[in-house]
Amino acid sequence: MTPTQVAETSTDPRFSIIVPAYGVEAYLRDCLDSVLSQSFEDFEVIAVNDASPDACGEIMDEYAAADRRVVTVQLEQNVGLGQARNVGLTRARGAYLIFLDSDDTLLPGSLRAIARRLDENDDPDLLVFDYSRTYWDGRITPNAKRSVLTQSPRGTFRLDDNPELLGLLQVAWNKAYRRDFIERWGFVYPTGYYEDTPWTYPVLVAAETIAVLDRICVHYRQRRQGSILSSASRKHFDVFDQYDLVMSFLAAHPEFERWRGPLFERMAFHLGVIERMPGRLPAGARAEFRARRLEAERTHRPAGYRDPKTKPKKSGVRRAANRLPNRLRRPARKAYRAAAKLKKPVRTAVLMAYYRAQRMLPVKKDTAVFAAYWNADYACNPAAIDQKLRELAPHVKPTWVLKPDPRNRPPADTATVHPGSFGFWRAMARSKYFVNNVNFPTRVVKRPGQVFVQTHHGTPLKRMGVDQVEFPLGAAQMDMELLMHRVDHWDYSISSNSFTTATWDRAYPSTSYSSLDYGYPRNDVLVNATDADRTAAREKLGLAPDAKVVLYAPTHRDYQSVPQPLLDVEHFADSLGDGFTVLVRAHYFNLGTRHGTTDGIIDVSGHPSVEELYLAADCLLTDYSSLMFDYALLDRPVVIYANDWEVYRATRGTYFDIHVESPGPVVATKEDLIDVFLSGRWSDDTSAKVRTEFRRRFCEYDDGRAAERVVRRVFLDQEDIPPVALPPERPVRPVRG
Known part of the structure; x- marks a missing residue:
């Protein structure tokens, strides 16, 4: 039924x-x-x-x-x-x-x-x-x-x-x-x-x-974090009124008087738990609560009531005997730990001593540390914020953490440090602001006055953070306790839509940060792009003005120990014919798997700007990559090649079914994929309709001023932030943060 x-x-x-x-x-x-x-x-x-x-x-x-x-x-x-x-x-x-x-x-x-x-x-x-x-x-x-x-x-x-x-x-x-x-x-x-x-x-x-x-x-x-009953508040005093109601019920129904003693015991136990529980009562309120507890016990104590006899304490000899095996094992554990410490490089000890010394010096107010993609590149939301910071708050001096040979570099006058270097630890100890689309190392100690901004690097389709615990392959390399330690450093978390805000709330549960529902700064360039920007991007890639350009950008598979191609790109490009050009961009985890540039195919895995590739393309072909949420801002066709959907969903987990909430046609076989393009379904009215619904939900805050809002709120401490202003087809929720 x-x-x-x-x-x-x-x-x-x-x-x-x-x-x-x-x-x-x-x-x-x-x-x-x-x-x-x-x-x-x-x-x-x-x-x-x-x-x-x-x-x-x-x-x-x-x-x-x-x-x-x-x-x-x-x-x-x-x-x-x-x-x-x-x-x-x-x-x-x-x-x-x-x-x-x-x-x-x-x-x-x-x-x-x-x-x-x-x-x-x-x-x-x-x-x-x-x-x-x-x-x-x-x-x-x-x-x-x-x-x-x-x-x-x-x-x-x-x-x-x-x-x-x-x-x-x-x-x-x-x-x-x-x-x-x-x-x-x-x-x-x-x-x-x-x-x-x-x-x-x-x-x-x-x-x-x-x-x-x-x-x-x-x-x-x-x-x-976030449970009402585990937060400090005077509202915990409400418990006295609630037990008054319980006892009033018994008084109104004498036939239940026999339950007064057991319920009195439950009350006394409950009030004692609240009084002793750390973090429930505000500072200075514990003595007042204790006085109220004693008063409640005097008021509601049944006539002739006697406290239950306490159990005799266990023998001290028995307790000592129970601990003896642990004492015997303890020297072995200490010896093991000491041996392990000897294996650590002396350099690490010196660096940490240097870091501790630097933390004794004052925090520099007008300094910021930026990083992106595990220090691999000058890119994404941090780079967009950095660029807007130079415009609106040039007094704030940025330092970028970069590994050798990144695809992109910051402006020439920007200070850079290598991860784990003396310069890195000095910057982490002394800078006020920190901006990253992932997390900084666990050894980083957040000092009073320092501000951490987590920008993230995409709208999540796949499970993230603690939501991965049900999917061991996705969480295999993650220590959830350490992850939460890093999350507790965040002051701000940037979101591009209400779906993402809610997802971060459950994937990274912490009361330490506020959500900035401002849009993704990296997408400002897409919203503000002109026809001239599109032409320039295509010319830089050597694309013919009349070519139909498909950007193929698959995501990483946790279930593949060695990246394996799921699409025969050469066969795909050959099947589309001379009217199409396929740009192939490998996921940043898989940059070693590149395609050669041949007729109809251009490998753009090393191209410094994915935003330029978006502007150059007429269609995005992807699978489960977060690129689809950004590309949808351009209102151009998107095709989803989901030939391993069931495996991907079972091993990594997803927040929704891409077949139900899709930005365009979803296909599972190479034959259907080729037919989508040759038949014209990739860009027909049906494709446009589902894309409009997708943009309405997932492009909710991106209006081209996200970076400005972040800079004004975080670095300039302004309260009057420009509101999100979108076209009528994309309704806006109130900006938070």
């Missing part, structure tokens, strides 16, 4: 799944997809946009337009998680309610398993199911108290038969609630932090029939 058929044949679905969202555009699609792809289809999704400042509302509307099971509610003002859930409650029609946080996911088959367990137990008031925590580095850990579920009574029961349920995590999303049970008791969420507390405990106490499902149904995402 299709989703549309479900909506038309069922008036009251089995489940109402309520998904409130605020500031989670990077994860919302994963959440909604995990629900809509369930094998059990009798449900509705009530997606509540809590006035989110990002694209959550647009994403919800997109899903609602594509699937009738999705209902969106767009709130005009932010009301908080609890009130957003209440809004969903008022819209719910399902027999059962399920709450799902918008950065979590429902595992495949979960709804069917939940429905089956409800059927087996004659529709209990409450079903409690299991979950696992998922981490940014790919780790998955089970619920530490899953034994509460595995050892729970079979069938239905009341809380008296399994009081250990009170010890589970106080969350709304590990349960299915019978809607008429919730409505009969009038349960709603309060405002403020810890809003799950006065919901969870009363629900457990009041339920007459409870069942459990010891199956992991939810993946509970552990954000590396």
Whole structure:
């Protein structure tokens, strides 16, 4: 049965799944997809946009337009998680309610398993199911108290038969609630932090029939940074009001008085955790919180209550005995480490000592260090920013980090240093600004007053950062902990569209940086290019004025240990005939694999400017390279040769299906590829239509002034930044940063 058929044949679905969202555009699609792809289809999704400042509302509307099971509610003002859930409650029609946080996911088959367990137990008031925590580095850990579920009574029961349920995590999303049970008791969420507390405990106490499902149904995402409850705020004092509500519920229902003692213990434990947890309470607030905690314990302590007896401490002799094996092993480990240190070059030790000494000197205010592509070239966004910096802020003196023999060099008066040299470490120690499209070395220490700008080097189709952990080939050479150490140095992250902003947010999870939604500086030259620029680019390459020029630029394959050509370029060019010229540009990882220049083919792998190649070409032929997002700015045809799509997607991972969101025709065989060009489909009206949609989504901020915005914001510290101004066919979101 299709989703549309479900909506038309069922008036009251089995489940109402309520998904409130605020500031989670990077994860919302994963959440909604995990629900809509369930094998059990009798449900509705009530997606509540809590006035989110990002694209959550647009994403919800997109899903609602594509699937009738999705209902969106767009709130005009932010009301908080609890009130957003209440809004969903008022819209719910399902027999059962399920709450799902918008950065979590429902595992495949979960709804069917939940429905089956409800059927087996004659529709209990409450079903409690299991979950696992998922981490940014790919780790998955089970619920530490899953034994509460595995050892729970079979069938239905009341809380008296399994009081250990009170010890589970106080969350709304590990349960299915019978809607008429919730409505009969009038349960709603309060405002403020810890809003799950006065919901969870009363629900457990009041339920007459409870069942459990010891199956992991939810993946509970552990954000590396950015969790509300792990951030310092006075809002943590809300917890006292929430427990007041719990105790008021017991006072209003004397039949549940027997639960006052256990809930008092849960309260005392919870308040103690918050008080002791580093980073939750603001500086100077801990003593006040402790006083409030003691007051709450005096107020809510049941008459005649005695603290549970503490377990006797373990014998010191036993602890010492347990440590003995480690002590025996320790000398061996120290000897090994000492031997390893002796192997390090003396030069490294001298350089690091020099770097430490340089860090004791003041930071030079008007200095900047630039690098691109692992110090290989003067190119990309850093080069574009450097050029605009010379125009708008000439008092800032740039230094470029470059390996020997780059394809491009900065202006002759620019200071350059070799990676790892004394000059490099001096520049890293003393300069104020750092601009790179990758990362600087891990040994770099960010000093107070230094500013790091991460420009990136393309819009991501392939998985990046921590999103690669599910794809071992892509992440084989990456140490995620070291990567996050570098990411925490960033102050700014540049983005060319809202899709990329959301992707960087999940791929590089850190609260250290702000997103500059300004467009990519390297694309300014494309937006501002004239016919004269195009003519000059073609003349430089020796191209005939009437030649149809195809730029073939494939990307790197992680699954190939040695680069192997996926297209017979000579056969392709010969098949197109004399009217076409093929420019071949190897990926910068694969510069050793070049084609000879023959009739109809020009190898441009060593050409210093990819932007000039864009301007010269009439069509871009690529596979999964980020070049397609930049080239789309020229509104010229793009053809995608995806002959290894399934292998590429399985080994590297992608953020979307290039067949669904494509800038032009997508083909998988060399015969179809040749036919696309010979038939004219490469440049027909259908190709133009999909290209327009592609530009609307992925060329969102590129208006030709991206470099200017970066220089004014970062180097000149100006707040009044020129807004993004695009043609009508490319709508603009508000500029952030």
